[in-house]
Amino acid sequence: MSKLSRRPPSGIREPTITTVVERHAGHAKGSINLRIEADTRQLIDDAAALLGKTRTEFMIETSRRQAIDVLLDQRLFMLDAERFDAFMNALDNPPAPGPKLRSLLRRAPAWQK
Incomplete structure (x- = not known):
């Protein structure tokens, strides 16, 4: 698991985490960057810990x-x-077309007007 943390610009209180998405051998890896509040991050960490998983494993699964x-x-x-x-x-x-459907089908589409 790779975690990077950087400080947001002054005045912004939004923590940033980068989670590396790990795939099976032979597949390309990518990353997903998330900005989450501290209490949400803690909730995820607590749930992951209860399952014996890392944050990345928990979030991916x-x-x-x-x-x-x-x-x-x-x-x-x-x-x-x-x-x-x-x-x-x-x-x-x-069902047979009703009056509303027949009316709709008679109208020219917006892209043809």
């Missing part, structure tokens, strides 16, 4: 897990058989 959850939440959803059938039926048999 936690951020990676959250990123996966966000991406899956946008791409994956689970349905029981009955709801799956209803979903597929709705896709296969969409």
Whole structure:
């Protein structure tokens, strides 16, 4: 783990930490610079210590897990058989366009005006 700390300009009370992102062998390494308040940094350090991890390990694992959850939440959803059938039926048999949709489709797009 590599930690660098530098002092912010006079009058600014925002600590700066640099966290090096370590990847598996053969992958490029990069860094992420974060400005966080001291109490947030301490909270992260306390949680990492409870798990026996470094701040970097904790932040990478936690951020990676959250990123996966966000991406899956946008791409994956689970349905029981009955709801799956209803979903597929709705896709296969969409409702007829209503007046608002027909009006929208008749309008010229903003980029063509």
